[in-house]
Amino acid sequence: MRTLVIALAAVAGLGVAAAPASAAGSNQFRLSAGSVVGYGTYDHMMSIPERPVPPFRITGTLVGRSLFRCAVIQVGQSGPADGLEWRTFGKHCGPGRSSFKVQTSYLFRGVKPPVRLCAGVTPAQAERGRQCDEYRPSAD
Template identity: 70%
Template sequence: MRSLVHRALGGVVAAGIGLGVAAAPAAAATTTNFRLSTSGVVGHGTYAQMMSNPERPVPPFRITGTLVGHSPFRCAVIQVARSGPTDGVEWDTFGRQCGPGRTNVRVQTSYLFRGVKPPVRLCGGWTVAQAARGTQCDLFRPPAE
């Protein structure tokens, strides 16, 4: 009788551990640090390639970081590339900083066409709109596998 209780209890514990592992968030497989600088704003952070399971898929890349403004008259935007129409690249802005101060940024994104890891860029200008045009930028390309 006692061994039956122990086996049943062991089965319940094993099932709980299995459910806990299945419900856990996806862990980062590889993480790369980056640092970008342009016109009075510095951006730094991590570029993580995520692993997911079929039951709970997540976008394969998570980019987190901080923008630090040093110049009172300059603005910057941080952007990530995404696949556009006809195999072109479009840039999505996921953070901006004007003047002195700090801004935390975070985005999740997917592969570009042909399995390319999306690059990240920090662009500067006198206004956010001018920075978003992307004429004065520092680019981070993640390492190839």
């Protein structure tokens, strides 16, 4: 009986210890457009006043399956007159993998910038944004 109680307490302790790890995984995203999948993390950075850094780092991987398709990964940024513009920071064409990484800042009114993956026959066509999947981070 004593062994059973100890085993149950250990399992309960593991469940409590594992809970923060799942909460930390909430900054992960997965996007799919055409035959390309993009996945990664959207991390909030901390900086010090002496060396400020943009508050967000987005890293991940693009995986292509088709020989004749391309994709671009873009981040939103504030444009003129509070409009949203898309800045490309990663491209991928054909089968295989490629990694991406970018640091970015808040949009106007303190909004976290969205990330989108767009597909096309060429990177230029993908940048036009007609076949896209978008990730919008949750507000704090």
